[in-house]
Amino acid sequence: MSDDAVRWLHRRASFGLPIDALRRAEAAGVAAELDSMFAMAQAAEVADPWDDAALPMDPRDPDARRYAIATWLSAMVTTERPLVERTAWMWHGHFVSALDKVRTARFMVDQIRLFRRSGLGRARELLSAVTTDPAMLVYLDLRTSTAGQPNENFARELLELFALGEGAYTEADVQAGAAALTGWTVTKEGAVRLVPRRHDDSAHRFLGVDGVHDLDTVIDAVLRHGSFAPFISGVVASEFLGSAGADTVASLSDRFARSDHDLGLLVRAALEAGIDASQEMLSAPVPWLVTAMRVTGSSPNPRQIARHLRTAGQLPMLPPNVAGWPGGAAWLASSSVVARANLAALVAAHTPDGEVLAVASGDAFDELSDVLGLYRSGFSDDTVAALRAAPGGPDRLAVALLSPEFLIA
Amino acid sequence: MSQSPFTRRQLFRLGAGGVVVLGLGACDRRTSDSRSPSPTTSTKSTTSSSATTSTTATTAADGRPFGGRRLVLVQMNGGNDLLNTMPPNDGRYMDLRPTIRVAETDRVSLAGLDDATLHPSLAPLVPHWDAGRMAIVRGIGFEAPNRSHFVSMDRWWRADQLGGPGWLGVAMDTVPGETPPLFAAALGAGAPVLAGVRSQPTLIVSPDSFRFDGIDPAWIDAMAGGDGDDLTSAVRHAFARTVDAVADLGRITAEEDTDEIPEREGGATIVNGLALAAELLAGDVGTQVVVVSASGFDTHAGQVSTQAALLQDLADGLVAFDAAMDAAGLADEVMVVTTSEFGRRAVENGSGGTDHGAGGLSFVLGRGVRGGAHGHVDLGDLLDGDVRPVVDPLSLFTDCLEWLGLDPATVLPRPASALGVLR
Numbered sequence: 001m002s003d004d005a006v007r008w009l010h011r012r013a014s015f016g017l018p019i020d021a022l023r024r025a026e027a028a029g030v031a032a033e034l035d036s037m038f039a040m041a042q043a044a045e046v047a048d049p050w051d052d053a054a055l056p057m058d059p060r061d062p063d064a065r066r067y068a069i070a071t072w073l074s075a076m077v078t079t080e081r082p083l084v085e086r087t088a089w090m091w092h093g094h095f096v097s098a099l100d101k102v103r104t105a106r107f108m109v110d111q112i113r114l115f116r117r118s119g120l121g122r123a124r125e126l127l128s129a130v131t132t133d134p135a136m137l138v139y140l141d142l143r144t145s146t147a148g149q150p151n152e153n154f155a156r157e158l159l160e161l162f163a164l165g166e167g168a169y170t171e172a173d174v175q176a177g178a179a180a181l182t183g184w185t186v187t188k189e190g191a192v193r194l195v196p197r198r199h200d201d202s203a204h205r206f207l208g209v210d211g212v213h214d215l216d217t218v219i220d221a222v223l224r225h226g227s228f229a230p231f232i233s234g235v236v237a238s239e240f241l242g243s244a245g246a247d248t249v250a251s252l253s254d255r256f257a258r259s260d261h262d263l264g265l266l267v268r269a270a271l272e273a274g275i276d277a278s279q280e281m282l283s284a285p286v287p288w289l290v291t292a293m294r295v296t297g298s299s300p301n302p303r304q305i306a307r308h309l310r311t312a313g314q315l316p317m318l319p320p321n322v323a324g325w326p327g328g329a330a331w332l333a334s335s336s337v338v339a340r341a342n343l344a345a346l347v348a349a350h351t352p353d354g355e356v357l358a359v360a361s362g363d364a365f366d367e368l369s370d371v372l373g374l375y376r377s378g379f380s381d382d383t384v385a386a387l388r389a390a391p392g393g394p395d396r397l398a399v400a401l402l403s404p405e406f407l408i409a
Numbered sequence: 410m411s412q413s414p415f416t417r418r419q420l421f422r423l424g425a426g427g428v429v430v431l432g433l434g435a436c437d438r439r440t441s442d443s444r445s446p447s448p449t450t451s452t453k454s455t456t457s458s459s460a461t462t463s464t465t466a467t468t469a470a471d472g473r474p475f476g477g478r479r480l481v482l483v484q485m486n487g488g489n490d491l492l493n494t495m496p497p498n499d500g501r502y503m504d505l506r507p508t509i510r511v512a513e514t515d516r517v518s519l520a521g522l523d524d525a526t527l528h529p530s531l532a533p534l535v536p537h538w539d540a541g542r543m544a545i546v547r548g549i550g551f552e553a554p555n556r557s558h559f560v561s562m563d564r565w566w567r568a569d570q571l572g573g574p575g576w577l578g579v580a581m582d583t584v585p586g587e588t589p590p591l592f593a594a595a596l597g598a599g600a601p602v603l604a605g606v607r608s609q610p611t612l613i614v615s616p617d618s619f620r621f622d623g624i625d626p627a628w629i630d631a632m633a634g635g636d637g638d639d640l641t642s643a644v645r646h647a648f649a650r651t652v653d654a655v656a657d658l659g660r661i662t663a664e665e666d667t668d669e670i671p672e673r674e675g676g677a678t679i680v681n682g683l684a685l686a687a688e689l690l691a692g693d694v695g696t697q698v699v700v701v702s703a704s705g706f707d708t709h710a711g712q713v714s715t716q717a718a719l720l721q722d723l724a725d726g727l728v729a730f731d732a733a734m735d736a737a738g739l740a741d742e743v744m745v746v747t748t749s750e751f752g753r754r755a756v757e758n759g760s761g762g763t764d765h766g767a768g769g770l771s772f773v774l775g776r777g778v779r780g781g782a783h784g785h786v787d788l789g790d791l792l793d794g795d796v797r798p799v800v801d802p803l804s805l806f807t808d809c810l811e812w813l814g815l816d817p818a819t820v821l822p823r824p825a826s827a828l829g830v831l832r
Contacts, residue, residue: 141709141760149759153709156765160557171556171793280640311618313599320598321486321704323559330599332647333612334654338619345623382645386631399628404644 004375005030005275011373011409012240012281013037013271014082016291019355019371030275038120038268041083046116049075050109057189059103068105069316070302072112076290077299087267088115089286090239092316093324095130095162097139099317107135107190108317123232123261127163128219131181134190140322143186147200150178157322158222168227169207176204180218229257233266240270242279282331283409285312289343291409292401295373296351304346312339341402348398360397363388368396374405474584475697475813478777479739481686481730482577482602482700483679483723483747487707488558490763491752491770491786491796493716495525495547501788505756509713509763519545522782530720533728534772541780544773544830546805548784550751550798554767558707561750566602568803568821576806577698578605579820580813589695590654596682600700610700611654616662616685619655626652661692679703679719679726687733690743701726706749710760723747727774744775744812746805752796755788768796771805773830777812783828804828 006026010017014037017025025033054067076085092115099108111133118126130136136154137143145151155177159169183199186192199214206212209221222228233253237244244252252273256266283291286309293299309315313336314325330336351357359368365387369378379387383403390396400406469477496502496511503510516526519538525547527534537543551564560571568576581593582605593603593610603610613619621629633649635642662685682701689696703722708715727745734740752769768786784800791797803825810817812831818824 141762144710144760146759151709151758151760151762152764153707156556160559166555166557166560174556282640282644307618311614313614321558326599329604329643332643333595333599334647334651335612335614335619337647337651338621338655341624341626341629342622345621349623380641382632382635386628389631390625390628395625395628398624399632402624402629403632404641407644408640 006033007373007375008278008409009033009037009271009275010082011283011291012274012278013086013267015076015086015287016294016373018295018297019373022373034268034271034275037083038264040081041087041120042264043081046081046084048113050113052106055106055109057104057106059188061105064105065099065317066303066306068099068109069306069318072109072316073286073290073302073305074299076286077293083267084116084119086287087119087263088112089316090236091115091119091126091130093319094235095126095136096319096322096324097133097135098319098321102135102138104134104138104188104190105317107133107138110190111135112317120264120267121262123228123263124219124223126263127222128215130162131158131215131219132184132192134186134192137184137186137192142181142184145178145182145184146198147179147182150175150182150200152178154178155181161323163222163231164225164227165231168225168231172205173207176206176212177218180204180206180212180214184215223261229253229261232256232261232263233270236263236266236270237273240267240278241274242281244270244273244279248273280408282328283407284325284327284331285309285314285336285340285343286316288340288407289347291373292344292347292406295371296347296356296397296401297354298347298351300346300350305343308339308343308346310339312336312343340407341398344401345394345398347401348394351394351397357393357397360394360400361392363392368400369405372400372406377405379403379405473695473697474588475815477742478813479690479697479699479743480577480809480813481683481690481698481743481745482600483683483726483745484600484602484700484702485706485719485723485747485749486562486598486702486704487749488561488751488753488765489706489719489749489769490708490712490716491547491766491768492755492763493712494528494531494720494770495545495786496528497525497786497788498523499786499788505788507757509757509761525786528717528720530717531724533724534774537727537731537774538780542774542776542778543780544778544783544828545781546771546773546783546800546828546830547786548752548768548796548799549771549802549805550768550796550800551802552798554751554792554795554798556751556765556767556795558750558765562601565748565750565802566600568806568823570822574605575600575602576820577602577700577809578608578610580810580815581605581608581698583815583819584608589657590650591657591689591694591696593698594686594689594696594700596685596699596701598702598704600702603698603700609650610698611650613654613658613685615681616658616688619658619662621655626655657694658689661688661694679722680729683726683730684733687730687737690739691733691737708753708762709758709764710762712757712762727772731774741776744773744777744809746774746809747772748802754794755791755796756794766795767792768798773805773808777832778830779832781830783830800828801825805830 049071055064079085140154141151142154152174156174160166179200183195185195201213203211203213207221207225230253233256234249237249252269255269259265356371359371365384366378386399390399496516515529517532518526563571566575567573595610595612599612629648630652633645635645686699734743749769753763753766786796805828807817807825807827808830810820
């Protein structure tokens with residue numbers, strides 16, 4: 001691992017690096033890279049890639065939806081603070097909302113902005129903000145939940161999927177949480193307000209805590225629950241480490257809990273653990289595509305990208321359900337493989353002249369593996385046979401981008 | 410590194426004269442017998458897929474496993490609301506659903522069924538009921554129900570287990586040897602119910618996107634195959650399966666192109682899914698098990714219009730599918746079953762919708778089906794406010810397995826008495 005540590009870090013946490021930047025990073029060493037990654041991520045405000053003028057508060061505007069998705073993908077490719085986008089991507093797949101129900105693209109963009117702004121901050125702030133975020137209020141129906149007739153959708157998923165995990169709560173907790181979170185509304189323009197006459201402010205027993213009656217007391221009880229830190233630590237560990245052992249998760253959870261639930265500290269601790277030891281991971285379609293675009297400098301047509309990503313099963317802002325993307329074996333399903341092959345071809349065909357394309361035009365396959373940022377073990381014999389079968393140039397580059405060595409980080 | 414121009418997969422094929430079926434470890438797959446081994450030749454139109462490999466006791470005269478029987482599951486993901494799909498003739502229904510109930514004048518009555526009616530969107534199914542080719546199962550669901558989508562889906566997929574293979578995947582595992590790449594197809598979205606220990610379905614999100622564009626499948630094939638059980642081998646197996654499946658589908662479907670972002674993620678519409686299912690079943694690519702996944706049934710808010718459209722989609726899809734099977738001469742061989750992970754709460758919420766509940770609804774359709782009603786709904790005997798589950802889904806699975814000529818005891822983790830929907 002030590003030889004590949006910088007490559008590992010950038011493939012897992014920053015969507016890879018173009019070869020010239022990767023060479024500088026390797027000269028600096030993995031400790032310095034980790035420091036600089038977090039310093040960049042947590043420095044002053046991150047530039048916003050979206051132009052609100054292109055995001056009218058109109059639920060029927062398909063152009064706004066395409067623009068919202070394409071702009072985020074492009075930001076992931078060009079960012080100088082990749083950890084910000086990478087962690088925002090993680091939270092997008094965890095605190096799920098989706099455009100097909102939210103409809104207004106601006107709401108989804110604002111939620112991604114929240115993840116970019118607060119994704120490495122305190123869990124309390126993130127959890128509280130996402131609960132009353134316009135996209136979430138629409139997606140899990142809290143905006144229509146009223147005293148006397150609470151809607152359980154958000155409260156259930158908060159406990160099951162967002163914060164504690166199945167089995168850590170009772171049906172009574174779902175109902176108490178739903179009651180305490182009644183009364184939140186959002187206008188078509190995205191203005192969020194707690195309407196007192198719609199809110200049930202009576203005291204409920206929720207997760208073993210008495211007197212829970214509003215957003216703050218709900219979030220307090222969630223954070224104090226014994227399952228919260230292990231659950232979130234497991235989410236972060238599986239995102240960056242693949243399958244992490246129980247000991248690793250327990251150690252991460254302990255540090256996370258003692259840090260007043262500092263998400264930046266948790267992500268950093270997970271990456272530090274991963275530099276020492278981690279499991280192979282099959283990259284999900286979006287991180288894989290973004291990495292391919294970053295290392296090749298390619299920028300294909302966003303509409304074509306979106307079409308293939310949908311088939312691959314991972315179009316940003318459109319997760320399939322509230323549990324987010326299934327991951328793992330789902331990325332080996334046939335449609336997903338077809339789409340990745342087509343995306344690899346698309347990225348390769350739009351790769352500009354430069355070092356990567358030059359190397360892909362020749363037969364130096366170890367060098368090709370190197371300039372694509374892959375591990376020093378290089379391509380397997382089977383992949384080399386396939387690279388040989390494809391003509392040098394974009395075709396050969398497409399095969400390299402689809403190879404198991406590029407798919408598995 | 411090796412300089413060989415052939416992969417191990419291709420050498421196997423060449424060494425064996427290109428005619429035998431190879432066992433490749435944990436992910437056995439059929440190797441087509443007519444594909445050129447040349448790594449520079451596209452496989453697009455050269456793959457043969459005649460199903461000639463099975464020798465089970467129930468092999469049909471044409472060599473198909475499962476006695477030639479086909480099974481189609483329509484998964485209505487999100488938890489379809491039983492009570493508005495089949496409004497009970499019960500005053501308490503009116504009280505539980507003051508704003509979202511189906512008006513009495515809109516309900517469609519079914520001959521011989523006194524205690525419930527059909528949602529008006531399902532009127533196209535009435536002829537199936539009248540012809541005795543449609544069974545209705547009300548209050549289907551597991552004991553000790555869980556209102557989590559994901560726990561409930563797991564139980565439906567894995568026959569009441571949490572984790573492990575899908576029950577239809579285990580059924581496919583009983584087929585010896587290799588099956589065609591499109592033997593089991595998941596349409597619209599992934600279908601864990603079809604994932605066995607050995608068998609995997611082919612996922613087709615949409616037929617127009619299921620083709621290679623700008624990359625020669627022979628190059629992908631050169632990376633395919635292998636016999637390890639690590640992640641790299643899993644990727645290489647997926648490449649092999651996919652190249653074969655794309656070639657087979659390419660033989661039976663026309664190309665189309667679209668770049669619209671769809672209105673419904675997480676599944677095709679049922680009409681589209683069942684149309685592709687019909688193409689596969691009629692297309693001589695060896696398809697025998699299909700799961701069509703449709704989403705949108707999680708109607709916490711604004712249920713009335715949403716569910717009306719979804720049920721219309723279901724009814725239109727089922728009617729068109731039946732006509733297609735009739736035209737293909739397959740109507741006697743195909744059974745369709747609808748599932749959903751749970752029904753919804755009896756009382757409506759304040760959002761014009763319903764929250765997660767328990768007992769749900771399945772329809773079973775086909776010429777081999779004995780029409781009639783199973784299970785029941787008792788609004789005076791709710792379970793924590795939900796329709797009480799009274800029919801074990803494993804009973805329905807038992808009928809499905811018997812339809813396929815299998816012994817349910819070899820597939821299901823616990824015995825369940827047959828529901829009796831088969832003729």
